[in-house]
Amino acid sequence: MDREHFQENLYVSGHTACAGCGQSMAVRIVMNAAGKNTMVANSTGCLEVFSTKAPETAFALPWIHSLFENSAAVASGVELGLKYLKKNKDINIISQAGDGGTGDIGLQAISGMLERGHNILYVCYDNEAYMNTGIQRSGSTPFYANTTTTPIGKLSSGNTRPKKPMVEICAAHHIPYSATASVANPKDIEKKVKKALSIEGPKYLQIHVPCPLGWKTESQSTIEVAKLAVQTGLYPLVEYEYGKLVKVTKITSPKPVEEYLKVQGRFRHLLKNKEDLAKVQQVADNNIEYYGLK
Amino acid sequence: MFSVLVSKARTSKVNKTGSWRSTHKPKFLQKECINCGLCKFICPEGCIEGKEKNKYVTDLDYCKGCGVCAYICPKKDIEMISNSKED
């Protein structure tokens, strides 16, 4: 076996992500799609913890982590530095974080970066909770998910708030490109990363990445679960350009939400609750209608 | 004076995560492979290699046995077998 070929990977083995981690799958695709002329600013979260334990790193491009909420600001600084050195034309800059580091604690920094128009691709790995700290609810946690801070109990069916619409929030900044993707369609992630990096200006790409530990799914079913999210209409794959919805991935025959919910431990409690199930189905139906997914 | 501050690319390779496997490992049957490269593309560890039909393999030093490669293979040419079985 020719081990030299492993050198092509810009994100390599030896990282300590859980087996079947959706985020590790997606980050490898994103890094390889971006290529070696890329600098990455990363927020605190599972990704940096399982990739860069001193004195090692799984990354093979220039990479910097500092804090939880500021990768968009750090990336802005890197971009300005490269601009000053007149090296920015040939180097991609990516800022990446989980859903918490993006839409909750990181909202200020990302909004500032988008508003100032930096030439940066922001990638959000959306596993729908603060996974690194042990599966606590984030603004991106969907209805009725069982997390440690929205636990199910006698008085609760889990998270009672809808997902924060980050792709729309970013699109509302009228940036050239704001889109969602999913490990359900890995090649689509590569395509969207390449497309985004070919555009000048701020870009946002949100990738749905199942977390076997947090979602209580099988390691092997990461892609399968992500597919069901898309096929039910619960995770629409959309593209916005300058604030306008320009493209969606159609669903030929939408599956009922039960198909998606029943394979995840975090939603198992819903299966017996017709009322709550109907609410989740409503979210899916609303998405299908709003985005024209059928 | 300095201490640990930055790390060189790909140094995580010292960590042989293959030791994590406890139940299953992938067996590349190398019979129906169409060289689509999807297994290599999605492997979270980046430890599947191959360039030609029926020539894909995984590096068991790093493979965590997640099984997503077996799931994604359009020809079902990867099987998850017991980890204790000899190849």
Added chain:
Amino acid sequence: MKKFLEGSWALAEAAKLCRPGVVAAYPITPQTHIVEHLAQFVANGSLSAESVNVESEHSAASVVLGSQAAGVRSFTCTSSQGLLLMAEVVFCIAGMRLPVMMVCANRAISAPINIWNDQQDSISLRDSGWIQLYAENNQEAVDLIIAGHKIGENSKIMLPIMVCVDGFILTHGMETVDMPDQELVDKFLPAYNPPYKLDVDNPMSFGLLGDPTVYIETRYAIQKTMDQVLDEVVKVGKEYSSLTKRDSVRLVEEYRIDDAEIVLVAMGSVCGSIKDVIDMQRETGKKVGLLKVVTYRPFPKEAIKKALNKAKYIGVVDKDISLGSDGALYSEVKAILSSDKKVSGFVAGLGGRDIKVSSINTIIDLTEKEVNSCKFIDLKQELLWDEFKV
């Protein structure tokens, strides 16, 4: 060239002379004029830096963290609430050994909200691993900014630098400053060339997870480097002095200390007032002197001990207070002096209350007559009540 100008302008010019590549700051009184002057320089083309209007201080510090890591000399400035908002980034910048330059326009901390001068803000971050230099006047501030770059960017040091100037008093005061010319600064301060930076041709990861197997060594390394900074301040100070004929860059300044029985210890602009009072008291035959601390971090223990060797009564003036304990400077000075010295701590000037000639006379008097560990000066008793009232 001698110029008569507002402090903020002088500070902005000093920053400009050092040719920063990236400037990122968020406005906060009393630092705002510095940011505005820098923006004007960029707009006029006299400063070719990438200047960015960030959306908060946390991002201002994060931007310069990123640009410094990319290998570009970077500058920011802030005060009070802004400094506290960026506090976690401040610690990160030091931990990541990035020699960012920051000017802190010292201002009191809320609550209650107060935009006037005291040193609580920078003092609150004294643990962060930044080199902290305190300026008595705008000339010193200009010199400390220029020399500070050279000290911090030394490839064996690589620590960030905070030049502290008393808000309003220095930032908005008009003073004569002898501004070095660009040629001198270019000769003195070479281009920034770090031993490590983000580079696609040498890809490395910055900002690692440092678990218990590695963390404490990183702290020890900075601590040991701080020892080297003590020597470097002296060395760079001598070099700067030979070019400009000014002694601004130093660990401490001894003012009329040689035969002084009573010595006050202080930092920042209050030293100017104290020097005047010392001169007045000396006229009456009183043997009193001042030890001005310029380099606060690293704390110049030996220089302070040596300066206070012959003094009997020492009065430390703090423009800050560690509530529940004593003033910061007092605590640190007291700790290094032998027990036969009578050391008193005074807290004055908080929230911008002027430290008057009479206040300083009182301090000198009390220093000689009593020993107090934490005496607040010039309190208005009518504003102190045993119970809540409106």
